[in-house]
Amino acid sequence: MMTFISLLARNRLAIVGLFVMVFVVVLSLLTPFLNLADPDITNTADRFVKPFSSDAILGTDHLGRDLLSRLLWGTRLSIAVGFAAALISAVVGAVIGILAGYYGGNTDNILMRGIDMLMAFPYILLALAIVAALGPGLMNALIAVAVVNIPFFARNIRGVTVGIVHREFIDAARLSGMTDARIMITEVLPNVVPVIVIAMSTTVGWMILETAGLSFLGLGSQPPRADLGSMLGEARAALITNPHTSIIPGIMILIIVVAINLLGDGIRDTLDPRLKSGALTRPMPKTKVLASDKNKVERDPSLLQINGLNTEFQLKDRIYNAVRDVDLSIRKGECVGLIGESGSGKSVTALSITGLVASPPGVIAGGSVYFGEIDLVRAPYETLRKLRGNRISYIFQDPLATLHPLYTVGHQLVEAIRVHQSISLESAKSAALSLLKNVQIPNAEERLNAYPHELSGGMRQRVSIAMALVNDPELIIADEPTTALDVTVQSQILNLLDSLRRERGLAILFITHDFGVVSQLCDRVAVMYAGQIVEQGPTETILKSPSHPYTSRLMACVPKIGRGQGKLETIPGLPPSLDKIPRGCAFASRCAITSALDVSVQAQILNLLSELRAQFNLTFLFISHDLSVIEAVSDRVVVLYFGSVVEIGSADKIFINPRHPYTKLLADSAPSIGQELNNTFMHEAELPDPLNPPAGCAFQDRCPLAILKCRQEIPELIMVGDGVKVACHQVKVS
Structure with missing residues (x-):
């Protein structure tokens, strides 16, 4: 109240x-107790008495009331x-x-x-x-x-x-x-x-x-x-x-x-809950920067250099320190992964780079962010406006929320081009079409006139990537762009980003909480906890021999295919509140030495489910697109594709020797620590249209083993040995 x-x-x-x-x-309410004249008594002798001219303060009406x-x-x-x-x-x-x-x-x-x-x-x-x-x-x-x-x-x-x-x-x-x-x-x-x-x-x-x-x-x-x-x-x-x-x-x-x-x-x-954060206040075009002395920064040849960045949210008498003394650099053509739990400050750091933290309540309280020779923190709004979407681009987590629902994909791409380039409408349309082809969208000419809701999640994310590339940027900030996608589409997006980076010499800041993705894509990795970077270095070095206890525990929380069932490592407790960060190391209370669920929370939930199952003899139907999670908790596995079961069997049989091509694709696409990007088993065809399903096997257009029979007959689910059933014309009974 x-x-x-x-x-x-x-x-x-x-x-x-x-x-x-x-x-x-x-x-x-007090009217009955006031010393007032009876409102219904008439006195025609005092009709239309003017206000303040007699005992009637406001005068009288036509009946003298x-x-x-x-x-x-x-x-x-x-x-x-x-x-x-x-x-x-x-x-x-x-x-x-x-x-x-x-x-x-x-x-x-x-x-x-x-x-x-x-x-x-x-x-x-x-x-x-x-x-x-x-x-x-x-x-x-x-x-x-x-x-x-x-x-x-x-x-x-x-x-x-x-x-x-x-x-x-x-x-x-x-x-x-x-x-x-x-x-x-x-x-x-x-x-x-x-x-x-x-x-x-x-x-x-x-x-x-x-x-x-x-x-x-x-x-x-x-x-x-x-x-x-x-x-x-x-x-x-x-x-x-x-x-x-x-x-x-x-x-x-x-x-x-x-x-x-x-x-x-x-x-x-x-x-309106948004008022509590100041969201209903008119937003500033760039994040507010508190007046501070500009300290001299030793520059290096990096494309992006962040020094001592502090970003906070000021809500009434409380200050939430979302980002604290962050130092980070990215060189041209380099991909740097920024990893940590939800609320660790990853996204706020990324938004602070281009001054997109909402003000109020967000403010940049100190530090510098150099992009080339430009200090983005102190640059005027007009300078930032020319950089945003031009030399620096942003890929958001949910493309359905960031693409405008009332405009076609082509319209939005053309708009992004013409904001920064003085070219004709036809030239912009041609460039937009070329970009859709570059990001491997099939039937690009038709997709140009499609609305965002008419595309699949993977296609929408490709459009977001195309929009980020429209003005040939030098730096792309990708904020968990694969979190909401299944593993097959995620693998395609990672391959696409990696190939575009190498072709165009792009620098990428890749924000994620998935070490498997970092392992596949990033040259260097920075680990964030409670608004601070606690460890950074080459990806291979960090993954093989992490120095900080938080990095070690975070990696241990990740389920791995092939591990089988068993209790997962967890990080006890929760991150500290950002308005009450303890003195000293913020990780001390969770450190053994002294979510899109985060992997630390995910491990706790999976362990809890396993304990409840054993204690109460429960039966679980566990639905997920993460195969490593499925293997960690399941006795048997059912693989669905386009509404039909394509493979079913015990977890150990399915994960050791997947039979159906789609199951193999899922297993190969699932990112894991130490695994490099793999596109040897990747077919770019889209999912079939549910309103117009194909004849025969629904997986035919994405399957490298498809034969003529696959296009004519729907395969039956049959026993192929070891208690495994598979629906595939190419799998033989053993």
Whole structure:
């Protein structure tokens, strides 16, 4: 609660709205106890008395009634009706939205078609029709306003519910035996409450206006009872001669509605989790740099030289030291791996290089980053803008999130080219097509006009690589570009990056938590822990004889194909909080000498599963694309391709002697420490189209052993010996 209040306090307009509403509500609650004239007593002798000219502070209306008294009683009534209508709409709309979103199917269709029918009518006409059917009166006006606003709540909450019901925690609740009603109340409702609160806070003012509108037309509050709308309606005849009778209730409506809207906007922003990190603040074009003395740095011939880099996140009174005194250099044509657990500072280091750490809350607190002769930390924004995507490129982890969903691949490539090059549209299109071919995308001409969602994960990552290459960069920063890909596609991407590096003389900073990938691709490796580089050197040296205990333990956590089942090494505990880093070595509490799960956490989870299995005699169905993990925990293995089982057998038989070509491909593609890149068994064909599956074996276009029979007949899953079943025409029964 205190966090909510502190975040709300950062929005000054919301605080203004809050104070105004508190004042108005308190005044309304105290109205019965104030020494006011009876709002309904008429005195025609004192008609249209001007404000501040007699005992009536705000004057009187056409019947001589005290306007101050009627204003306060009318405000009390209008606020009560507005909030009541909002509450009714929210409750009914939430029930409809949750039921429709949770059950889907016919329930969703029936409920939402009813909502669509309500929305088909203009809301004010529908409200008028409801009041006409029920008869004039404040209660009927309340019902009408509540009904016409139900669709707003129902549609919003239904949309949120649809996204929630497919989450894993809902599946876990179902597996635990919870009833649908209990799941909706205990699991779904708490997650949609913020949406309900936000919707109410932004619509209460609108509902007060709607109620006032009905009363203005004589369909709401009936004489002699006053609300703000009926006061306006009664005063309209004297608008020219005695405008104060209209202006006073009009100003009160304006004050209430504006205050509610300001407060509602503040509540909406406060309940947005991004506000806690400053993400809703307008971002700066480059990371903020704290003023500091520029220390003289001894330069070396490296393309990129990082010295004493410190990056921190400032959140209220807390400072999170994400990167601390990092020194790193990359030479031309060199690939340097940056490895560590999640939260170790790898990505923040990479983003700091080009000033892309979001400010607020991120700031570069010290150090320098030289790219050639340019200090990127102190370079002006315009210099950075010309370097980004031009001489320095970035490949992000999830291409689906970084490629714009509304533009074709070709459009985005052309845009990236023309931002930095003064060439014609046709020349840019030709260059984009050539790049797609260079990154080995089949049917490049067709893919140029495809949208990101129409491509596979591997194809999207190739497009991201093409986009990084459009302006022939000198340095590419690749932030875990293979984490979300299966091992076969991962192997293709690594081969592609390695070949492009050698052809173009690129320097690559490769961020990962996989030592197998580092072993295959990188010349040198730097190991990060708690924001610091704890060890760096040639890859072969680090992998064969690591010096730092953290590096040794991290490597020991990696499962290896051929090891078989058994307990994996783990690193006990968790990395320290970045706002409370201990003195001395940050690894001391986890050091024996003194995730995309990280390998250290992964090993702990696998060991826990093995212990639970042994203790409770559990049966596991373990789904993964990591063969080393499968071997570490499984007795038997089932290999799936394109929805069909292609090989099944005991784990030791499958991993020692895989029979199916696809199983061999998986085993050869899985990165492991000490293994070099291997593309001898790599076929670049894409996965078959599920809507148009090929005749015969689905693996035929990617299989080097395919024969004519493979294109005509689907192979049956047959026993080939040693308890192993394989679906392949080329595998013989032993």
